[in-house]
Amino acid sequence: MLDPHRLRVFRAVVSSGGVQAAADNLGLTSSAVSQHLAALARETGLTLFQRQGRGIVPTQAGVELADQSEEAMSQWGRLDSVVADLREGRTGRLTVGYFASAGSAWMPALVKELTAEMSDLTVDLVLTEVTSRNVTPDIDIITDLPDSPPRAGYRRVYLANDPYVAVVARDHELASQRSVALADLRGETWVSNDLVGNPGHKILVQACAAAGFTPRFTVQAQDHYSAIQFAAAGVGVSVMPRLAARSLPPEVTRLRITDPAPVREIAAMVRETGRPNPAAERMLEMLIDLNTHPARRGRPTIA
Template sequence: MLDPHRLTVFRAVVASGSVQAAADNLGLTSSAVSQHLAALQRETGLTLFQRSGRGIVPTEAALVLDARSDEPMSQWDRLERVVADLRDGRAGQLSIGYFASAGSAWMPQLVARLRAEYPDLVLELRLNEVEQRGPRPDLDLVIDPPGAPVPAGLRRVELTVDPFVAVLPREHPLAGAERIALTDLRGETWVSNDHPSSVGHRILVAACAAVGLRPRFSVQAQDHHTAIGFVAAGVGVSVMPGLAARALPAGVARVEIAPPAPVRHLSAVVRPLGGSAAPVERAVQLLEELIARPERTAGDPYGSPAGVG
């Protein structure tokens, strides 16, 4: 069985490039580091380092072991924190996954409230728009169509719907309209605001196809903040979820889209936590309150509301 401490020493040597540098970083002697490496090589039966001049270089096997040990070591760290929480009588740990627009709109207030109510709670926040390894967060904010299957052992809490809106330069002829149709943007230069493989982008493209529109995405921003910057500069127009367009600079207008407008369905997928479920249930309740009664956020430079709309 591999020793996590020896793996930590090994990874430090790979990262720092030498035994002495790893020893200095870890507060160990170079002899102790060398002993840990020798013991790990015996445990694994692998040659992990080779001599190169006066130093050593990792073998291909060592590089693979280093890369593949990222997630196990992260999980080991989490387990150690759980043990420390139990030993010290703290409230434990809560992991929350979120997508970008929910992160800027809801997470600051949610985390502030949770920390105030559970001062000993250790919060682990993860952006879930990138590839995830390991167990799913205890509370995962997701974009799912209605009726999407829920993974076994979890439950879904429907939070809200998030209609897309048009984001236009203030001087655009349609900027003063109360509502426009997607087809009103035919022939415009479109700025994408999400990754092409994302759920949100697929929702938008499908809605456009349903009305016979094929947007010309001439600028690939792939995130909402950058897309808004392009719109403000007059480069083009963008259609994005209302939650992502809540904070706009003075030179940009937000216009509602008439039905059939694309819509995101936002949910929370919750992991049962048994006797330690109070913080996650409270987190869901706070999210519902934030959505039902949006307030202005201190971090919003334009003073826009934090809820969906």
């Protein structure tokens, strides 16, 4: 069985580019780092580094071990956190998955309230739309296509519909309008704000196809924040969910889209564990309440 501490030292050497740099970063002596590397090489039976000039570089096997050990070290770090929680008397842990716009608009206030109510709870937040980690959230806030298959081990709870809007520069010829037909954006330069293949991108492209055209994405921003800045600079227009365009700089405005109006559905996937999970149920209750009575709770929702 591999020693996690030796793996940490090994990964530090690979990342920092040398033994001395890793030793400085870790607060160890260079000889201690070298001893850990030698011990790990014996444990694995692999040649992990080779000489290059006056230093060392990882071999192909070393590079592969560093890459493949990332998930294992992440899980080991999670176990360290569990031990720390138990030592400090925190016995509960909730893992919440989210996508970017829901994370910025909803999660800070909800997590603050939940941990105020449950002082012994630790909340892990995972951006599940981009992570490569093998995580199993207790609650996963998602957007899905209507024909998406059920997720094994989870129940799906509807939260809200999130219509798309067009974000344009204040000096754009459409900026004075309150709404725009989707087909009227046909000839515009488009700025993407999502990854190709993601549900949100597919919903938008399908709506454009229903309007009789294919959008011409000249700028591949692939995130809402960058896309908004490109629109502000007058580079093009960006069509995104309204939740992502909730807070805009003064240089841009948003327009309601009609004929057809693309809409994404937001849902919470709640893990079925066969035993009560009060923290997950409370988070779900807060999410539903947020989208049902936003004014009463005084928090941002889709508006």
